[in-house]
Amino acid sequence: MNAMKRPGLRAVMATVGLALLVAYAGAASLAYWALATLWATRPDPTTTLTIVAVAVIGFGYLSYAFGTRRLLAQLDAAPIARERAPDLYERVDALCESMDVALPDLYVGRMAAPNAFALGGVGDGAVVLDRSLFRFLTTSEIEAILAHELAHLESHDSLVQTLAFSIGQTLTGILSVVLFPAVLLTTGLARAWAWTAGRPGAWAETPFGTLRRALDGVIALGLVALTLAVNAHSRSREFAADDRAADVTGDPLALARALRKIERASEPGWSVLSPLYIHSDDEDENPIREWFSTHPSLDERVERLRERAEDGDDGVRVRIE
Template sequence: MGRLGLRALMAAVGLALLAGYALAAWLVYAALVWFWASRPPLSTTILFVAVTTLVLGYCSYQFGTRQLLAGIDATEIPRRRAPDLYRRADRLVDGMRIEAPRLLVADLSVPNALSIGSRTGGVVVLDRSLFRLLSPAELEAILAHEFAHLENRDGLVQTLSYSTLRTVVGLVTLVLSPALLFLTGLARATAWIRGHPNRWADGTVGRFRLLIGNGIVVVLFALTLAVRAHSRRRELAADDRAVSVTGDPLALARALAKLDRVREPDWGLLSSLYTLGDETGPLGRALSTHPAIDERIERLREHARTSPAGRR
């Protein structure tokens, strides 16, 4: 086949690609137009999407917590084996708006604690090594911090936030999908016609298509930063609530300092409520679910300096 024949074949392939992508774009567009024309009133549609997002997020949270507990093989701590721990936990519960959560122990990869659930039916999992590393007052401070997460339903709120984030990004992507499909087909067709099929993103159309795609990524990233920032604020709020209940900010500060000595956890458990937070660099800190340990410890020491009840 001569050069002219090859170019003609590549042009035909390009036109076929354009036709295929254009057809797909039209079908998606037609489906969106049909849905929009046959939709219920806008307020009903928004309500349906919002309720569906929340229900799916809640179901994901319930399923995820059960899977999490099964994955770490946690066992309940008998009250008769740890009477002092339960005495301290009962005292915390009396001063907070929660029912007494179940206290479980597990062999985690790092000394850690996490809370699962909300005000009723909550669970707090403690790594077995915490009983060796922390004093009773420090362990009580960690319990108060985790109880504060239960009191504020932080785990559920965080899960629903991520569910809402995925819904928003999914809707934006769906609305823009006809344009993305057509522009992708046009860019690929142009590249084939020009004889450079692997360089479809280099042309004007390809760059414009990538610009739209990158815009979706930027929206996702911005929303993720907002959710992570909210998570960091809830961590500080849980610290403050623990201080208000125990009256001992230095106990929590000492506990965090001890836990901070263990870095780079290698466990696969991804929980927004784990105690450690050791990300470095501006981007790492922005994406972290927890404030820097040093920041938290300094805030707790400031509590002790400014509150007469906290100077222990």
């Protein structure tokens, strides 16, 4: 029999709904009191901003540093000794001399597919190369890859993006905390409404449930906006690193050839958060997926490099013959 037609059961459900409302309202009041107390005892704005900035940057940098070590361990990355690869170091030395970057640590690792990436912070940083790259890339193409990665180190791209994401997450977290009392209260109202109506499982469909979803959407929108902004910056830095590599090597087509070879050697659907990640043609068919990509399409990168070569803009040539 429908709960609405049984006065006794309906009264019990209404009582449960009222109890839920009281519980959620009490929790919301407690959360609001805690926030109000924190706001009332806050230091002056300058001190507050300084504390928040130091904490965010500090935690962001520590997260990046520990993440770097963990990634190197996952890839079984081993340092490349200078005596075992003198030609490689000679090329890197020449590139570093032409760029505003100190000699990084060089590693060789085992990746799921041929690739390379740079890890750099305030220090000298590191460049990790997959072992397979040395089998199918020419020396000029390896040099172009190294110049691309050194360009990321020169601009501290990885660290900047990590810190930017950390700051964005902090702001989103602050928004979540500020909205927490309202989330609790609307949840309590939605559940009380649903129990009183005899449909406790449908609380999300009530007007207050809709409001609760709207509050969740505000937080989710902040995270999406943060992701889109960071990824857009990442794509722009890929173009900048390509341009910088073309400038210092004087051979844009070497990097274009290297990218194409890596694309052919990569497994379909493979991806890694690295400056040389290959953006497939399938991804280009979906503009939304492209917005969330950390790297621009390979075709666009190669076309830009070819245009540079056709324009005859050789930059500063540091190739070691």
